[in-house]
Amino acid sequence: MHQIYTYFLQAILVFGLCSSLPAQRTNHENTSPAVGTRLTQTCEFDNQLAGEESLLVVPENRNQSDSRKITIHYFRFPARQPSGKAPVFYLPGGPGDAINSSDIRNGLRRKNYSKYRELLAFNAQHDVIIVNQRGNRKAPGIQGLPRAWVVQPGARLKPMVYQDEGKRVAEGLQLAIQECARLQFDLKGYDILHLIDDVEQIRRVHGYSTICLRGSSFGSQWALGYLQQYPEHVDRMVLSGVEPLSHTYDSPTAIWKVFEHIEAEVKESGTIELPPEGLLGALKAVLTRLEKQPVRVTGQHPRRGGSTEIVIGADDVRFYLTRPILDAPLYSRRMRELWPHLVLELYREDYQYLAANIIDDRPELNHPDLLLALVDHSLGISDQRLKELEQGPARRWLGDVNWLYTATRKSTPTPEVSDDFRELKTSQTPVLMIHGTLDLMTPYENATQLLPAFPRGKLITVQGGTHVACQHAAGVDPQFLGYLTDFMSAAQPADTLKEIPETITLPPLKFQPLQSGSLFQELTQ
Numbered sequence: 001m002h003q004i005y006t007y008f009l010q011a012i013l014v015f016g017l018c019s020s021l022p023a024q025r026t027n028h029e030n031t032s033p034a035v036g037t038r039l040t041q042t043c044e045f046d047n048q049l050a051g052e053e054s055l056l057v058v059p060e061n062r063n064q065s066d067s068r069k070i071t072i073h074y075f076r077f078p079a080r081q082p083s084g085k086a087p088v089f090y091l092p093g094g095p096g097d098a099i100n101s102s103d104i105r106n107g108l109r110r111k112n113y114s115k116y117r118e119l120l121a122f123n124a125q126h127d128v129i130i131v132n133q134r135g136n137r138k139a140p141g142i143q144g145l146p147r148a149w150v151v152q153p154g155a156r157l158k159p160m161v162y163q164d165e166g167k168r169v170a171e172g173l174q175l176a177i178q179e180c181a182r183l184q185f186d187l188k189g190y191d192i193l194h195l196i197d198d199v200e201q202i203r204r205v206h207g208y209s210t211i212c213l214r215g216s217s218f219g220s221q222w223a224l225g226y227l228q229q230y231p232e233h234v235d236r237m238v239l240s241g242v243e244p245l246s247h248t249y250d251s252p253t254a255i256w257k258v259f260e261h262i263e264a265e266v267k268e269s270g271t272i273e274l275p276p277e278g279l280l281g282a283l284k285a286v287l288t289r290l291e292k293q294p295v296r297v298t299g300q301h302p303r304r305g306g307s308t309e310i311v312i313g314a315d316d317v318r319f320y321l322t323r324p325i326l327d328a329p330l331y332s333r334r335m336r337e338l339w340p341h342l343v344l345e346l347y348r349e350d351y352q353y354l355a356a357n358i359i360d361d362r363p364e365l366n367h368p369d370l371l372l373a374l375v376d377h378s379l380g381i382s383d384q385r386l387k388e389l390e391q392g393p394a395r396r397w398l399g400d401v402n403w404l405y406t407a408t409r410k411s412t413p414t415p416e417v418s419d420d421f422r423e424l425k426t427s428q429t430p431v432l433m434i435h436g437t438l439d440l441m442t443p444y445e446n447a448t449q450l451l452p453a454f455p456r457g458k459l460i461t462v463q464g465g466t467h468v469a470c471q472h473a474a475g476v477d478p479q480f481l482g483y484l485t486d487f488m489s490a491a492q493p494a495d496t497l498k499e500i501p502e503t504i505t506l507p508p509l510k511f512q513p514l515q516s517g518s519l520f521q522e523l524t525q
Contacts, residue, residue, distance in 0.1 A: 033057050035069060036205065039141075043075070045105050048120055049128070051077035053101070055141050058134070058201060061189035068186070072198045073139040075104070075130040076206070077123050085489060086210045086235040087127035089199060090119060093217035093241070095375040098138035099130050113474035113481060115216070121485045126212065131199055135190045135371050145190065146183060149176035149373070151366035156359075159294040159313025162400055166407025169368065173411050176370055190371060191378030191414040196225045203233060210235040212488055217241040217442055217467065221248070221379070227429060228421060236493050238484055240434040241467050242447040246422040248379040249389060249402040254443030255322065256394035259283070259339075261438055262509070266340050271511040275347065279340055282347040283321075287397055290314040299355025302523050310355050310362075317346060318399045320357060322440050326522055331467040336438055337509045341519055353519035368404070377409055380416040424453045430493040431457040432484065432500070436465025436472065458497040464506035473504045480504070 033039075037057040044050040055071040079085070092099055107116030119128050137144030151172040154160055180187055199222075203211055212235050213223035220239035227234045228245065263279040266272050275282050294313035301308065325342055328334035345353060389395065389402070400406055431454045435447035444461075451459050460483070462469035474480040483500045490496040 033069075035059055036201070038205065039071070043101065045101075045108055048108050049077045049104065049123060051075060051128075053140075056198075056202060056205065058198060059189070061186045062194060062197060063188070064186065067189065068184070070134065070189075071142050072134045072202075073098075073132045073136075073142050074202055075099070075128075077119075077128045079125055079127050080123055081125055083125040083489075085126050086212050087129055087206075087208055088119070088122045088212045088214055088488060089202075090115070090128065090130045091199070091213065091215040091219040091222045092130070092132065093215070093219045094136075094369070095133055095218050095372045096136065096138070096369040097218075098132045098136045100138065100140050104130075113471055115470075118214075118470075118481060118484060121481055122214075122488055124485075125489050127206075127208075129202060129206075129211075131202060133195055133371065133375075134198055135374075137371075145185065145370050145374075146176075146179055149173055149368050149370045151368065153362050153366070156362055157296075157309060157311050159290075159311045160315045160319060160358075160362075161313065162315050162318075162403040163407075165315075166403050169366075169404055170407045170411055172366075172368075173370075173373065173408050177411070177413065180370075187374060187413045188415060190374040192222070192225050192375055192417060193229075193378070193415075195222055195375065196229050199226050200230055200233075209233070213237040213239075214488075215239055216470070218243060218375075221245060225421075227427065228425070231427065231429065234429050236430040236432075236488065238432045238434075238488060240470050241439060241442045242433050242435055242450055243442050244422075244424065244446055244450045245379060245417075246382060246385055246424070247442075247446050247449075248376050249381045249385065249405055251389055251392060251443060251445065252394040252398040252401050253392040254445040255398060255401060255440060256280075257445070258336075258438050258440055258443065259321075262336055262339055265509050266511055269508060269511055271513055272340055272344070273514075274344075279343055283343050284397060286317060286343070286346045287314045290317060295349075295351060297351045297355050299352060299359050300520075300524070301359050302356045303360065308359060310358050312351055312354060312358065315399060316354065316358060318397075318401075320354060321398070322401070323357075326519060330440060333438070333464065333466060333472070333506070333509060336466070337511050338519070341512055341514060344514060345519060350518060350520075353523060356520055356523055373408060374412055374414045376405065377412040378414040378416055379422070380409065381405075382419045382422060384419075424450065426453055426455065428456055429454065430487075430497070432487045432493075432497065433457065433459045434462060434470050434473065435459060436462040436467065436469030438464055439467045439469065441467040456494045456497075458500060459502070460500065461503045462506065463503060464509065465504075472506055476506055477501075477504050 039055040040052045043053045057069050059067040060070045061067040107114050132139035135145040151169050215223035221243040291314045294311050296311050299310050324330050325335050325338040433447050437444045447459050462473045465472040486496045
């Protein structure tokens with residue numbers, strides 16, 4: 001497998017496509033391969049998936065006749081038992097996620113459910129194609145966008161204020177765009193419509209009449225965008241962690257509902273004694289207190305040791321409410337189990353854990369993903385939805401959860417799609433959606449609002465599931481993968497939906513009693 005990367009490197013040097021060097025159009029215009037050229041090598045993974053890994057030559061900006069050429073990266077695995085069924089195109093999330101050979105190899109070696117086990121199951125009867133996003137630095141062999149978006153940190157003795165943080169983010173993005181111009185990137189080619197047309201070009205290169213789409217998170221949005229542009233070529237879709245085209249910006253009210261679910265489970269468990277105003281009442285009290293008067297505390301650095309003073313404000317609390325807690329990732333159920341502990345420590349004016357996080361984060365430079373900003377801003381937001389989000393009741397408590405987008409939406413050169421493109425349109429395409437009720441990254445309401453647009457669709461609600469609801473569901477229902485493969489392979493997919501449960505319920509969350517010790521103690525153990 002190592003020789004394919006050497007081969008790819010030699011190939012892209014023909015284009016002048018190494019991201020560390022400016023593109024030299026004049027030197028290579030007559031020698032670089034034509035649009036549609038494929039650079040391919042065979043690949044095999046532990047006698048399970050076998051096929052080819054390819055670079056496909058495409059224009060960087062399809063709207064410019066003299067655009068330079070770049071490559072997109074994808075894997076293609078022909079069906080182990082050819083059946084004539086439509087191929088499955090897997091679209092990674094992010095934007096910014098990618099899949100390489102080591103990801104596939106390591107994923108297939110895991111015994112538990114994963115997206116790789118899912119793709120292996122689909123591959124029994126379907127060709128499987130994994131498409132990586134153009135400009136993605138994690139995708140092998142392609143010209144990755146430079147990682148040049150650097151955001152300066154906030155002052156240690158000033159509280160975080162979203163508006164001020166947004167100004168620093170916007171300044172860093174402007175410098176990144178200038179660097180891309182110096183390297184001769186045409187950033188107008190790194191938008192959702194170009195990603196959609198990259199999928200379409202792969203479809204045409206291989207002569208598929210229709211394709212099935214599998215996407216999670218942004219991958220679902222990418223799939224929905226392809227359906228919007230090329231509905232006649234979509235056979236069916238499986239989507240999880242769903243993001244409608246109009247929902248790039250998150251709803252504070254939908255996020256607040258996740259917190260309400262957690263509060264309800266805390267009350268039912270009886271594990272934690274709540275104050276009279278309840279868990280969310282305690283959170284409101286904390287935010288109100290810090291809005292009136294930020295607090296100055298002496299905190300300790302969790303990794304380097306030593307103490308320092310820090311000022312904490314309401315936006316600091318808002319920011320860390322939807323970030324990992326201790327070693328629990330944002331998509332884990334354990335993070336939800338620790339969340340009440342965080343809120344109640346702040347309510348009792350114990351700021352040590354939060355201070356440690358701020359001290360660890362605030363002096364550090366931040367490096368947001370440039371590709372994410374370009375693609376997400378090309379999806380943008382309608383004036384109507386922006387107004388709805390600003391007027392939602394939870395905005396009072398969570399603030400502008402989309403502050404990073406708000407600060408930079410006018411900065412990126414990628415063209416924004418129209419309201420008509422984002423609008424939900426009724427589709428007869430069969431679709432199976434999977435979504436967790438405790439998803440903080442793509443709230444559950446995304447799926448419930450999208451479902452009516454698909455009369456031949458079904459939503460599996462994973463009660464207690466997070467952004468990785470498929471993994472949670474597979475952990476409690478051994479037939480879960482079978483639901484997906486049956487739907488994907490059936491001659492009449494709508495008929496299989498009748499046999500699929502509407503709800504998969506996970507065990508109750510296991511909350512940590514406050515008497516077990518503080519979060520800061522656990523952080524420093």
